Amino acid sequence: xxxxxxxxxxxxxxxxxxxxxxxxxxxxxxxxxxxxxxxxxxxxxxxxxxxxxxxxxxxxxxxxxxxxxxxxxxxxxxxxxxxxxxxxxxxxxxxxxxxxxxxxxxxxxxxxxxxxxxxxxxxxxxxxxxxxxxxxxxxxxxxxxxxxxxxxxxxxxxxxxxxxxxxxxxxxxxxxxxxxxxxxxxxxxxxxxxxxxxxxxxxxxxxxxxxxxxxxxxxxxxxxxxxxxxxxxxxxxxxxxxxxxxxxxxxxxxxxxxxxxxxxxxxxxxxxxxxxxxxxxxxxxxxxxxxxxxxxxxxxxxxxxxxxxxxxxxxxxxxxxxxxxxxxxxxxxxxxxxxxxxxxxxxxxxxxxxxxxxxxxxxxxxxxxxxxxxxxxxxxxxxxxxxxxxxxxxxxxxxxxxxxxxxxxxxxxxxxxxxxxxxxxxxxxxxxxxxxxxxxxxxxxxxxxxxxxxxxxxxxxxxxxxxxxxxxxxxxxxxxxxxxxxxxxxxxxxxxxxxxxxxxxxxxxxxxxxxxxxxxxxxxxxxxxxxxxxxxxxxxxxxxxxxxxxxxxxxxxxxxxxxxxxxxxxxxxxxxxxxxxxxxxxxxxxxxxxxxxxxxxxxxxxxxxxxxxxxxxxxxxxxxxxxxxxxxxxxxxxxxxxxxxxxxxxxxxxxxxxx
Amino acid sequence: xxxxxxxxxxxxxxxxxxxxxxxxxxxxxxxxxxxxxxxxxxxxxxxxxxxxxxxxxxxxxxxxxxxxxxxxxxxxxxxxxxxxxxxxxx
Numbered sequence: 001x002x003x004x005x006x007x008x009x010x011x012x013x014x015x016x017x018x019x020x021x022x023x024x025x026x027x028x029x030x031x032x033x034x035x036x037x038x039x040x041x042x043x044x045x046x047x048x049x050x051x052x053x054x055x056x057x058x059x060x061x062x063x064x065x066x067x068x069x070x071x072x073x074x075x076x077x078x079x080x081x082x083x084x085x086x087x088x089x090x091x092x093x094x095x096x097x098x099x100x101x102x103x104x105x106x107x108x109x110x111x112x113x114x115x116x117x118x119x120x121x122x123x124x125x126x127x128x129x130x131x132x133x134x135x136x137x138x139x140x141x142x143x144x145x146x147x148x149x150x151x152x153x154x155x156x157x158x159x160x161x162x163x164x165x166x167x168x169x170x171x172x173x174x175x176x177x178x179x180x181x182x183x184x185x186x187x188x189x190x191x192x193x194x195x196x197x198x199x200x201x202x203x204x205x206x207x208x209x210x211x212x213x214x215x216x217x218x219x220x221x222x223x224x225x226x227x228x229x230x231x232x233x234x235x236x237x238x239x240x241x242x243x244x245x246x247x248x249x250x251x252x253x254x255x256x257x258x259x260x261x262x263x264x265x266x267x268x269x270x271x272x273x274x275x276x277x278x279x280x281x282x283x284x285x286x287x288x289x290x291x292x293x294x295x296x297x298x299x300x301x302x303x304x305x306x307x308x309x310x311x312x313x314x315x316x317x318x319x320x321x322x323x324x325x326x327x328x329x330x331x332x333x334x335x336x337x338x339x340x341x342x343x344x345x346x347x348x349x350x351x352x353x354x355x356x357x358x359x360x361x362x363x364x365x366x367x368x369x370x371x372x373x374x375x376x377x378x379x380x381x382x383x384x385x386x387x388x389x390x391x392x393x394x395x396x397x398x399x400x401x402x403x404x405x406x407x408x409x410x411x412x413x414x415x416x417x418x419x420x421x422x423x424x425x426x427x428x429x430x431x432x433x434x435x436x437x438x439x440x441x442x443x444x445x446x447x448x449x450x451x452x453x454x455x456x457x458x459x460x461x462x463x464x465x466x467x468x469x470x471x472x473x474x475x476x477x478x479x480x481x482x483x484x485x486x487x488x489x490x491x492x493x494x495x496x497x498x499x500x501x502x503x504x505x506x507x508x509x510x511x512x513x514x515x516x517x518x519x520x521x522x523x524x525x526x527x528x529x530x531x532x533x534x535x536x537x538x539x540x541x542x543x544x545x546x547x548x549x550x551x552x553x554x555x556x557x558x559x560x561x562x563x564x565x566x567x568x569x570x571x572x573x574x575x576x577x578x579x580x581x582x583x584x585x586x587x588x589x590x591x592x593x594x595x596x597x598x599x600x601x602x603x604x605x606x607x608x609x610x611x612x613x614x615x616x617x618x619x620x621x622x623x624x625x626x627x628x629x630x631x632x633x634x635x636x637x638x639x640x641x642x643x644x645x646x647x648x649x650x651x652x653x654x655x656x657x658x659x
Numbered sequence: 660x661x662x663x664x665x666x667x668x669x670x671x672x673x674x675x676x677x678x679x680x681x682x683x684x685x686x687x688x689x690x691x692x693x694x695x696x697x698x699x700x701x702x703x704x705x706x707x708x709x710x711x712x713x714x715x716x717x718x719x720x721x722x723x724x725x726x727x728x729x730x731x732x733x734x735x736x737x738x739x740x741x742x743x744x745x746x747x748x749x
Contacts, residue, residue, distance in 0.1 A: 112697070115717040119690065122722050126686045129729055130679050134736075248719065252710035280714045282697045292691055299690065317747045319737055326729035333726050340718045523676075647672055648745040 016085060023058075024224050030054065035427045044426045048187045051430040052437060055225055059218045059441065060205035066217050067209030071470055074211035074477065075142040075453060076313045081216055083320040087327025089216045090311045092223035092442035094121075094332055096172075097179025098503055100226060100439035103336070105411025107343035111277055113285040113569075114343070118336050120295040122329060124302025129325035132303055133312040135522045137321040139646050140653025141313060143450075144306040144514065145458040148536075150655055151521045151639070153529030155463050160536050164513030165306045165454045167544075168506040169447045170488065172307075175503050176444035177203075177492040180437060182412070186372070187433040193493045199441065200489040207445045208478055211453075215445045216314060222438040227334055229435020230415075234341050237422040247341040254344040255280060261351045270356050271404035277570075279347060286609075287569040293612035294504075301507025301614060304514035307450035318649035346414045349421050355404050359389050362402065365420040374410035377402060448488070452481035501601075504611035505547055512543035512617025520625050522647070525640045531629030539621025546604070546613040554599035555589040563603040575602040671743035678739060682732055689721040 034047055072078055081089070099121070107114040141147045144165060149158035180199030185192045206218045238247035241254075258279050265271045277284055283291060302308060311328075315321045353363050362377075362385065369375045370382030378398070380391035392398045392406065415436075419428040456477035461468055468476070496502075517536050520527040549557040557563035558579065565574035576582050582598050593600050604610060634640075645654050693700075693716055700713030708715075740746035 112714055112717065115714075119694070119717060119721060123686065123690045123725055125729060126682065126690075126725055126732075129732055130682050249708055252705065252708040252715070255711070255714070256704075256709040280701060280711050282701075282713070288695070292694075295690070319733070319740075319747055322733040322736060323730075326726070326733050329729055330726050333722050337719050337722050644668060647675070648668065649740050649747045650745045 013080060013082060016082070020085075020220060020224065023221060024228075027225065027228065031427065031431060034430065035425060038425055038427050044430075045189065047426060047430050048433060051434045052184070052188060055434045055438065056202045056205075056441075059202065059221060059438075062218045062221055063206035063208075063210060063214045066214040068211065068213050069471075069474065071473065073213045074474060075457065076310075077211075077213040077216045079314055080316055081314040083315060083323035084327050085220055086216070086311060086315055086320075086324040087329075088223045088331050089219035090308065090324070090328035091331030091335075092219040092226065092438070093307060093311055093446035094328070094443070095226065095335055095439050096176055096443040096503070097183065097436060097440035098175065099335065099339075100230065100436045101179070101183070101412050101415050103339045104342035104346070105409075105414040107340050108347055108409075108414050109411060110285045111279040112282045113291060115340070116286065116291045116295045117298065118339065120298025121302065122332060122336055123295070124299035125325055125329040125332075127299060127303035128308070128312070129322055132518050132522065133309060133325055134318045134321045134649070135646050136309060136518075137312050137315060138318050138649060138653060140655040142310075142457050143453050144309055144518075145454055146462075146655065147521070148517060148532070149458075149462065151527075151529075151643075152517070152532040157517075157529065157533050157536070158458055158462065160533065160540075161514070161517075162454045162458050164510065164536070164540055166451055168305065168510040168513075169307060169451045170484075171502040171509075172506040173444055173447035173451070173484075173488045174491045174496070176440050176447065177488050178495070179440040180444065181492060183433055183436045183440065186416070187430070192495075196489050196493045199437075199444075200485055202441055203444045203448065204482065204485055206441070207449055208481055211474075211477065212310075212314060212449060215449055219442045219445065222442040223331065225438040226435040226442075227331070229431045229438070230335050231338060232431060233418045233422060233424060233428055234338060234345065236424060236428075237345055237418065238341070240422060241345075247345070248337055251341040251344040254341075254348045258344065258347055258351060261348070265351070265355060265404060268356070269399075270401070275405040279344075284570045287567065287607065289607060290569070290609045290612065293608060293615050297508050297511060297612045297614040298504075300515050300618060301511040304510040304518065305507070306454070306510070306514070307446045310450060310453075311446070342415055342418060346418060346421065350407070350409070354407060355402050358401050359392055360385055362388065365417065368420070369410075369413050369417060374413045376408040378406045379408075444488075448481060448485050451484050452477055455480045455484070501551075501611060505613075508543055508547070508612060508614030508617070509540065511614040512621060513540035515539075515618055516621035516625055520622070520629075522643070524629075525643045526629055526634060527625060528629040528632045528635055530632050531625045531627075534628045535621045535625035538624040539617035542620050543613040543617035546608075546616055547610050550604045550610040550613075551601055552592050554593075554597065554601075554603045555583065556591075557603050558583060558599065559589070563605055566602055566604055566607050566609065667743055668745070671739065671745055674739045674743070675736065678732070678735055682728060685724070685728055689716075689724045693721065 034050060038047060068074055103117065106117060136147055139147055145158045145161035148161040149155060177196055177199060181192050181196035184190055184195035184199055190198065207215050234247040235245050238250045239245045242250040244250050262276060262278050266273065266276060286294065312321045312324060315324050354366070366375050366382055367384050373381050375382045377388045378391035378395050380387060382388050416432060419432060456473065460476050461473050513536055516539055517532045521532060549561060550563065565576035565579055567574055576599060582588060585598070587597065588599065590597060595601065601610060608615060642654050645651060697713035697717065700716065701711040703712040705712055705715060737746060
């Protein structure tokens with residue numbers, strides 16, 4: 001690289017603090033400006049458009065400014081991203097629409113059991129740092145399949161790794177594009193299908209011209225927006241209720257009040273023991289086995305997801321890669337340890353100001369969500385007081401006050417409605433929308449780039465045309481990025497029913513396919529190419545088989561593969577009460593059924609939820625690698641020397657790419 | 660250092676492996692084992708904050724441990740790398 005550009009870039013790195021400091025200051029000023037607009041009477045809709053439009057414009061400007069025509073800039077941001085900033089970018093890469101909007105809602109509904117997701121989505125970074133990430137950085141790959149191919153004898157291993165990568169990343173990115181569509185349609189009133197493609201345009205503007213380099217610097221900007229947006233409403237709420245602006249400390253009192261109120265509800269007949277799920281009581285939604293199985297799969301999955309691992313390829317040194325994992329988890333932690341506070345404050349509000357109130361006295365904030373069909377009372381959308389009174393009259397023996405079992409809330413509402421519950425001005429709601437959008441866009445960017453890079457670098461350049469000139473490689477990368485993005489948006493626009501489960505599946509598939517091969521490739525020199533290839537196929541294959549059979553071919557699972565009904569965590573009763581009868585029904589052997597099918601997602605082995613299918617794949621993967629490796633000849637002396645090189649931070653990277 | 664470079668590398672890898680298993684152990688304890696005792700722990704209420712301890716460990720305690728241990732790991736591994744002369748130049 002010419003000395004000129006590296007001098008200019010070191011100036012750029014030095015100025016990062018000032019640049020992002022100014023950016024954060026301007027963003028806060030922008031919020032204040034919009035708050036003033038609101039006071040002088042600018043309509044809410046316009047404020048929403050200003051918020052979303054302005055933030056997307058900023059991301060696009062960063063994306064265009066950081067465009068590049070250099071291969072190493074395009075794939076690994078020139079390996080110059082400092083640990084702290086890479087941590088922030090990873091935080092945005094990691095936290096998706098599901099984390100931002102869905103997590104608090106899940107905790108609201110599941111109480112303690114929801115914490116399996118909080119733990120599972122943070123603890124995995126320990127594995128990234130101690131087992132995998134820094135070693136891949138030393139290796140010097142552009143993509144995860146690069147490592148598999150080098151260590152495990154060429155294009156077969158590379159091809160399998162590409163399949164694993166595309167399977168897990170594509171399901172995941174579809175969910176993100178779906179998330180952008182939901183947020184845009186809810187706050188801007190666009191039709192969902194148009195919103196999906198509008199979100200897509202935003203994603204492409206950020207990543208198309210600059211690849212990893214552009215995605216890195218926009219993700220940092222997106223992290224700043226999303227974390228301000230997430231924390232502002234609950235900090236204000238906590239200050240209002242308890243006088244201390246640290247919700248993570250004060251929500252303990254909210255939980256104590258919830259527990260007290262739960263007892264009251266039972267005593268006054270506002271709920272039944274069967275309908276009430278006490279907030280702090282563990283293992284009533286997931287059995288202890290599934291609670292720990294899901295947590296384990298999310299943790300190990302984290303350490304296997306290519307779009308996360310590739311973020312650590314961008315740091316200047318191995319040392320900084322390790323520090324960067326720590327910073328990543330710190331920035332992720334800021335959001336995840338606040339999510340239970342959202343859940344607790346919302347639950348307290350619902351239990352005190354909705355449940356037990358006379359139907360005519362219900363607080364009006366919920367009607368806006370009722371209109372969207374997200375809150376129901378007595379089985380009908382809670383549109384206004386007359387509607388809920390009429391709906392409850394139809395229920396036999398209804399006492400005229402809202403009972404717990406009358407009230408149904410969509411999980412997305414928890415975060416989105418908190419500003420209104422707290423009685424905050426609309427500008428805060430707009431801020432939350434911008435934050436949710438930033439979360440969805442940043443994750444989608446990272447995932448799309450991971451897929452497009454695997455296809456352009458691994459499949460096109462390494463497997464099909466190793467002599468392709470730089471310009472053609474970059475053009476292919478951009479064209480592929482575009483087509484993958486359009487495919488994801490087209491899939492999301494059909495609103496597939498399994499969209500939320502798909503995110504969980506992505507983790508299990510990634511862990512079953514990648515984790516044993518990555519860990520053994522680094523930690524056990526004796527691992528042979530044949531062993532690793534067999535292990536990846538066996539682990540990934542078993543996981544995929546379990547997923548497909550339990551979800552889409554449940555009748556066949558019971559008939560041919562010895563599967564039986566899963567059990568309810570609350571009561572211990574089987575989910576399919578009479579298996580013989582269910583199997584005799586005419587639809588028992590239906591394939592690709594909807595979720596309403598009496599067997600879909602309700603059968604399996606060992607009472608294992610299919611989200612945690614990686615738990616089957618990983619041990620099989622490890623065992624296969626060990627057995628097949630020991631049966632074959634030891635890897636060459638040369639290869640073992642390379643493994644030694646990967647283990648030492650000092651020295652050149654093992655893989656030297658020509659740029 | 661008097662040692663040959665390959666035996667020094669071996670000692671470096673041994674120290675690295677030991678550190679890895681130590682952190683893996685802490686991870687298993689705070690990721691899994693402590694949450695198996697959530698029911699008895701919930702009987703303990705943290706004073707002033709009023710959190711039941713079992714709930715608190717899953718919602719915050721373990722997460723704080725993970726963050727702290729990652730910063731410690733980065734430091735400790737770097738110390739090992741320097742001790743055996745395989746660290747990158749500053």
